[in-house]
Amino acid sequence: MIDETRIARRxxxxxxxxxxxxxxxxxxxxxxxxxxxxxxxxxxxxxRARRPSEIDGQHYHFIEREAFEDLRARDDLLExxxxxxxxxxxPRRPVExxxxxxxxxxxxxxxxxxxxxxxxLSGDVxxxxxxxxxxxxLRHRLERRAEDSAETIERRLANARTEIxxxxxxxxxxxxxxxxxxxxxxxxxLAAERLKRTRRTGLAAFVDGLLAEGDGA
Amino acid sequence: MIDETRIARRxxxxxxxxxxxxxxxxxxxxxxxxxxxxxxxxxxxxxRARRPSEIDGQHYHFIEREAFEDLRARDDLLExxxxxxxxxxxPRRPVExxxxxxxxxxxxxxxxxxxxxxxxLSGDVxxxxxxxxxxxxLRHRLERRAEDSAETIERRLANARTEIxxxxxxxxxxxxxxxxxxxxxxxxxLAAERLKRTRRTGLAAFVDGLLAEGDGA
Numbered sequence: 206m207i208d209e210t211r212i213a214r215r216x217x218x219x220x221x222x223x224x225x226x227x228x229x230x231x232x233x234x235x236x237x238x239x240x241x242x243x244x245x246x247x248x249x250x251x252x253r254a255r256r257p258s259e260i261d262g263q264h265y266h267f268i269e270r271e272a273f274e275d276l277r278a279r280d281d282l283l284e285x286x287x288x289x290x291x292x293x294x295x296p297r298r299p300v301e302x303x304x305x306x307x308x309x310x311x312x313x314x315x316x317x318x319x320x321x322x323x324x325x326l327s328g329d330v331x332x333x334x335x336x337x338x339x340x341x342x343l344r345h346r347l348e349r350r351a352e353d354s355a356e357t358i359e360r361r362l363a364n365a366r367t368e369i370x371x372x373x374x375x376x377x378x379x380x381x382x383x384x385x386x387x388x389x390x391x392x393x394x395l396a397a398e399r400l401k402r403t404r405r406t407g408l409a410a411f412v413d414g415l416l417a418e419g420d421g422a
Numbered sequence: 423m424i425d426e427t428r429i430a431r432r433x434x435x436x437x438x439x440x441x442x443x444x445x446x447x448x449x450x451x452x453x454x455x456x457x458x459x460x461x462x463x464x465x466x467x468x469x470r471a472r473r474p475s476e477i478d479g480q481h482y483h484f485i486e487r488e489a490f491e492d493l494r495a496r497d498d499l500l501e502x503x504x505x506x507x508x509x510x511x512x513p514r515r516p517v518e519x520x521x522x523x524x525x526x527x528x529x530x531x532x533x534x535x536x537x538x539x540x541x542x543l544s545g546d547v548x549x550x551x552x553x554x555x556x557x558x559x560l561r562h563r564l565e566r567r568a569e570d571s572a573e574t575i576e577r578r579l580a581n582a583r584t585e586i587x588x589x590x591x592x593x594x595x596x597x598x599x600x601x602x603x604x605x606x607x608x609x610x611x612l613a614a615e616r617l618k619r620t621r622r623t624g625l626a627a628f629v630d631g632l633l634a635e636g637d638g639a
Contacts, residue, residue, distance in 0.1 A: 212597065334619075336628075340635050366633055377617045378625055380429065390617055397614035400594045400607055402551075408595055411553075416583055418557050 213407030216304035217398055218326065219244065219311045220319050221391075223335035224365035226347040228381040229313070232335065235388050237311050242395060244311045245303050250276065253291035266296075284314060284321035297325070304329055309395070316371040331398045333391065334375035338382035340365075430624030433521035434615055435543065436461065436528045437536050438608075440552035441582035443564040445598040446530070449552065452605050454528050459612060461528045462520050467493065470508035483513075501531060501538035514542070521546055526612070533588040548615045550608065551592035555599035557582075 219236075223229035237244050250266045252273050261267050273292050276282050285294035295312070303310055304326075312322065323330045337343040343365060347358045372378050377394050381387040402408065436453075440446035454461050467483045469490050478484050490509050493499050502511035512529070520527055521543075529539065540547045554560040560582060564575045589595050594611050598604040619625065 337632070340632055369629060369632060372625060372629060373619065375619055377614070378619050378622055379617060380628075390613065393610045393613035394617060396607065396610035397594070400596060400611060402590065402592055402595045405595055408589060411597075412586060412589060415553070415557055415586060 212405055212411050214307050214399065214405045215329065216307050216309045217404060218300070218304070218322065218330050219309060219395060219398075220314060220322065220330060220332045221311070221335060222314070222316055222319060222332070222368075222371065222375065223381075224337070224343070224368035225361050226343045226350075226365065227335045227337040228346075228384065228387060229335050231384065232381070232388060232391055233311060233313050235384075236391055236395070242309075242392070244309050247295050247300060247310055247312055249293050249295055250282075251291060251293045253293075265293075283325050284318040286315075286318060295322070300326075309399075316368070316374060319374070328403060331377075331394065332375040333377045333379060333394060334372045335387070336369065336372060336378060336380045337365075338380055342382075429622055429628050431524050431616065431622045432546065433524050433526045434621060435517070435521070435539065435547050436526060436612060436615075437531060437539065437547060437549045438528070438552060439531070439533055439536060439549070439585075439588065439592065440598075441554070441560070441585035442578050443560045443567075443582065444552045444554040445601065445604060446552050448601065449598070449605060449608055450528060450530050452601075453608055453612070459526075459609070461526050464512050464517060464527055464529055466510050466512055467499075468508060468510045470510075482510075500542050501535040503532075503535060512539070517543075526616075533585070533591060536591070545620060548594075548611065549592040550594045550596060550611060551589045552604070553586065553589060553595060553597045554582075555597055559599075 221229045221233050236242055237246060248262065248264075248266060250268050250273060252268060252270045255261060255265070255267045259265065259267075270292070273285075273294065276294060276296060277285060281297045282294040283297050283300060285292060287293075295314075295318075300310060312318070314322070319330070319332055323332070337346070340362070344358070344362060347353065347361055353361065379387050379390045398404070438446045438450050453459055454463060465479065465481075465483060467485050467490060469485060469487045472478060472482075472484045476482065476484075487509070490502075490511065493511060493513060494502060498514050499511040500514050500517060502509060504510075512531075512535075517527060529535070531539070536547070536549055540549070554563070557579070561575070561579060564570065564578055570578065596604050596607045615621070
């Protein structure tokens, strides 16, 4: 039996973005945690200090500012950002290695990171924007998770109004009204993208093999 | 509950092509016959004589040669072909009407028709090429369906070797080794394509609605 997965292909980068509370983190965990999809997570580099709860090389690669500048100068970062004076970035080489071996990755980055990655690996990026069904539901979810102060929730909602407008830069848009339906949509997107001709680098050889074989006549 | 399907979108044209015996007809019937996908079939016009088993307006619109030439002169055919001196074509206006109303269509045409439709409605076309798992299996399927003479089977196999090479013009490629798996792949492609931002013409209004609403504060 010819397994579709036995025809070589180039991996893809799945990027989910959403305003906070719309479900990006939940959906990312759901699909990254489902081993049948075999998605690899990218490990970022950062110049910020390691927290006691973090393991170097697992949560982040903790590096010096100078090493970060070196990576950036060599164009070896797919995307980078500065947050509160610390630098974060995604090294390019490990990603290229994973994609070249036909495995897929999932990135948890915002629209600015998405733009940067797309500018460097445009054919490899599959970007999905998650929208909430309503602002009232978004508020309800932020309140329900009870992680944040009232003030933080208000700030997140104000930010959400800006972030929501980034939907127009993404390949796919899912309205996350029902988590299970949204997860199913996400899986459909990933399954379909794996069948795209442009990613299936082994098809030419497969077809050559078909044409070379006898046909049992 | 926000149903994804309640956000307006432009319909798409699903095109399946394959060498004969690879499964195009079976897969087309399977997805067209599954009413949950609500795919509409295009009804071609033809200049050939109606057969007693055919109904005008259902199997084809049977028209005079002059009417056909008129359609073509007005650029009102998405694709057309001549077969054994008879002309066949897909009128553009009914298709535009269906797509504009957010419904999807399925076309059963070859690579030449696909090229023509793509040149006229490129953003609306989702093209899928079906490959057989092996030439031996293709022969086996052609023999098993027992419709054709040995001579016809040989001709079909010879044609298949040419047709197979058209895979490189399609958006997606499915190797039809197991019909159920191939059908699942096809459904994943259709589900994903419906979520493409560029088709979801109602999203801008949906997001405007989100931003206009109060958030329950």
